Amino acid sequence: MTYVADLGQGQSLAIDNIGTQTTITWEIKTAGSQQSQQMSLSLGKWSASPIIYRMTHGFVLQIESNQRPYYVRLQSNSISLLSEVPLMLGAEEVPLRYVASSSPKMPEMKPLEPLRMGKMTMRMEPMEMSMGNMNVSTSSSSTPHFCSQCGNKVKESDRFCSQCGNKLS
Numbered sequence: 001m002t003y004v005a006d007l008g009q010g011q012s013l014a015i016d017n018i019g020t021q022t023t024i025t026w027e028i029k030t031a032g033s034q035q036s037q038q039m040s041l042s043l044g045k046w047s048a049s050p051i052i053y054r055m056t057h058g059f060v061l062q063i064e065s066n067q068r069p070y071y072v073r074l075q076s077n078s079i080s081l082l083s084e085v086p087l088m089l090g091a092e093e094v095p096l097r098y099v100a101s102s103s104p105k106m107p108e109m110k111p112l113e114p115l116r117m118g119k120m121t122m123r124m125e126p127m128e129m130s131m132g133n134m135n136v137s138t139s140s141s142s143t144p145h146f147c148s149q150c151g152n153k154v155k156e157s158d159r160f161c162s163q164c165g166n167k168l169s
């Protein structure tokens with residue numbers, strides 16, 4: 001879930017909700033320079049679409065999650081989570097655009113890794129098969145033979161007992 005907003009004057013905002021993590025990316029482009037501020041907050045899964053307001057100074061982002069709204073202030077090149085509801089007097093809503101695919105630079109690709117680990121269980125299958133072969137080889141090996149003279153354990157292929165030299169049948 002990614003929302004983007006054009007805040008004017010070379011400013012753009014991208015808001016992502018991946019799992020319980022909300023990532024806010026604020027880009028400010030001025031002549032010859034580009035600044036980017038990013039903040040990641042653990043606010044839970046959004047229960048409504050975020051809303052961005054243009055204030056007299058800066059912007060206020062409203063994120064609804066966990067049955068309560070969170071307010072994030074974007075002002076003076078910094079992003080901060082507000083502990084209380086800001087004064088919304090004269091606030092003007094800036095339209096947000098929903099984009100299906102998330103922005104290309106996503107450090108949040110990590111949650112996919114546990115899924116890839118699922119293939120490792122498939123790789124273990126040859127191991128199980130080799131263990132099966134071992135079972136076959138042990139079962140095919142002959143039952144132990146013992147020397148009739150001294151009771152020494154002998155191989156079936158042995159013609160004489162290695163212990164006492166008794167001729168084996």
Ligand SMILES: [Zn+2]
Nearest residue numbers: 147150161164
């Ligand atoms: Zn023997």
